[in-house]
Amino acid sequence: xxxxxxxxxxxxxxxxxxxxxxxxxxxxxxxxxxxxxxxxxxxxxxxxxxxxxxxxxxxxxxxxxxxxxxxxxxxxxxxxx
Amino acid sequence: xxxxxxxxxxxxxxxxxxxxxxxxxxxxxxxxxxxxxxxxxxxxxxxxxxxxxxxxxxxxxxxxxxxxxxxxxxxxxxxxxxxxxxxxxxxxxxxxxxxxxxxxxxxxxxxxxxxxxxxxxxxxxxxxxxxxxxxxxxxxxxxxxxxxxxxxxxxxxxxxxxxxxxxxxxxxxxxxxxxxxxxxxxxxxxxxxxxxxxxxxxxxxxxxxxxxxxxxxxxxxxxxxxxxxxxxxxxxxxxxxxxxxxxxxxxxxxxxxxxxxxxxxxxxxxxxxxxxxxxxxxxxxxxxxxxxxxxxxxxxxxxxxxxxxxxxxxxxxxxxxxxxxxxxxxxxxxxxxxxxxxxxxxxxxxxxxxxxxxxxxxxxxx
Numbered sequence: 001x002x003x004x005x006x007x008x009x010x011x012x013x014x015x016x017x018x019x020x021x022x023x024x025x026x027x028x029x030x031x032x033x034x035x036x037x038x039x040x041x042x043x044x045x046x047x048x049x050x051x052x053x054x055x056x057x058x059x060x061x062x063x064x065x066x067x068x069x070x071x072x073x074x075x076x077x078x079x080x081x
Numbered sequence: 082x083x084x085x086x087x088x089x090x091x092x093x094x095x096x097x098x099x100x101x102x103x104x105x106x107x108x109x110x111x112x113x114x115x116x117x118x119x120x121x122x123x124x125x126x127x128x129x130x131x132x133x134x135x136x137x138x139x140x141x142x143x144x145x146x147x148x149x150x151x152x153x154x155x156x157x158x159x160x161x162x163x164x165x166x167x168x169x170x171x172x173x174x175x176x177x178x179x180x181x182x183x184x185x186x187x188x189x190x191x192x193x194x195x196x197x198x199x200x201x202x203x204x205x206x207x208x209x210x211x212x213x214x215x216x217x218x219x220x221x222x223x224x225x226x227x228x229x230x231x232x233x234x235x236x237x238x239x240x241x242x243x244x245x246x247x248x249x250x251x252x253x254x255x256x257x258x259x260x261x262x263x264x265x266x267x268x269x270x271x272x273x274x275x276x277x278x279x280x281x282x283x284x285x286x287x288x289x290x291x292x293x294x295x296x297x298x299x300x301x302x303x304x305x306x307x308x309x310x311x312x313x314x315x316x317x318x319x320x321x322x323x324x325x326x327x328x329x330x331x332x333x334x335x336x337x338x339x340x341x342x343x344x345x346x347x348x349x350x351x352x353x354x355x356x357x358x359x360x361x362x363x364x365x366x367x368x369x370x371x372x373x374x375x376x377x378x379x380x381x382x383x384x385x386x387x388x389x390x391x392x393x394x395x396x397x398x399x400x401x402x403x404x405x406x407x408x409x410x411x412x413x414x415x416x417x418x419x420x421x422x423x424x425x426x427x428x429x430x431x432x433x434x435x436x437x438x439x440x441x442x443x444x445x446x447x
């Protein structure tokens with residue numbers, strides 16, 4: 001759970017998964033100051049909504065990463081050779 | 082009555098004037114140690130001839146006192162020379178362009194010796210000690226071998242030995258050696274990328290990372306810089322969830338581009354301009370952002386993202402332009418664009434950027 005009002009240090013791939021779990025299919029990234037960058041879009045999830053999905057996103061990320069040689073848990077990563 | 086002897090006490094104070102001292106009467110032995118102080122020496126009276134060889138040491142030269150005009154202009158020339166083993170004497174067709182102190186190397190440029198290039202003759206660190214006549218000179222070291230008509234490289238001024246290895250940075254190179262080339266270089270792993278990911282493909286012209294949303298990616302720099310004049314850079318950004326495209330930032334905003342830890346960020350250095358070119362499918366946008374030195378703003382909303390189209394950034398006579406796919410040309414800077422730009426890629430997975438053309442335009446762009 002993000003309780004500091006900042007996503008600095010969070011995995012961008014986990015944040016992207018959390019956004020996807022919120023139904024957000026557009027881009028999201030983490031700004032240098034730790035806030036989320038929704039690239040000017042409206043209707044994006046709130047921080048609270050993202051926070052609520054972070055744990056599930058982290059679990060999904062870690063399960064996928066543990067099965068891969070490259071340790072990549074990002075959503076949509078293609079299968080390894 | 083004749084006076085035979087005049088005691089010192091018989092002389093009034095201040096009575097021995099300069100006029101009473103014969104020329105050359107005051108010898109060095111009559112001057113006590115430390116008697117001649119700086120104030121006794123007339124300005125401009127110490128000439129070069131009064132300074133012993135090697136008398137001026139480094140400690141006597143103030144910091145910053147050696148100016149450009151004091152440094153000999155660099156020279157570089159090649160001559161066929163004949164060497165005798167274990168002898169410092171060298172003969173050549175003409176010594177007219179040689180000077181004492183010139184560094185000498187085998188012409189292949191190595192300071193080490195190797196037999197493949199007749200490199201076993203001139204010892205590392207050799208210089209011209211003296212010039213004997215129009216065809217003969219002496220080296221500071223004996224030759225390590227004999228050779229006839231050995232092509233020898235002579236240099237003076239700021240020579241190779243005065244430049245530390247790896248100290249010539251990109252912007253110190255000749256213009257033609259700094260030129261843009263269609264090649265991604267200096268790859269840096271990002272977002273957990275490692276040896277399992279091939280990030281640069283297509284003979285070095287494409288950087289790509291289809292590794293999931295915000296997954297592993299890479300950041301690389303286009304070889305060279307734009308220079309201050311006209312240039313053209315054409316590329317094909319990816320069209321996927323992550324942003325594909327480039328950053329274009331003023332070289333002057335970076336302390337050291339060659340520092341491996343240089344900021345592969347968004348080029349937002351205080352007081353220096355940069356542009357970011359964004360394209361993706363998830364937001365379906367094609368945007369150009371401008372950092373004006375203090376703030377970052379959406380400079381041009383081109384429209385929806387482009388899929389497989391060519392983007393261009395170019396400069397003609399101080400005007401900086403861009404074009405995204407089939408959209409109209411836009412002006413990024415209307416005049417006085419003279420920045421030397423460095424270019425690197427957006428690095429959000431999944432994304433890609435393929436360089437199609439990258440070149441300075443020495444005879445002018447259009």
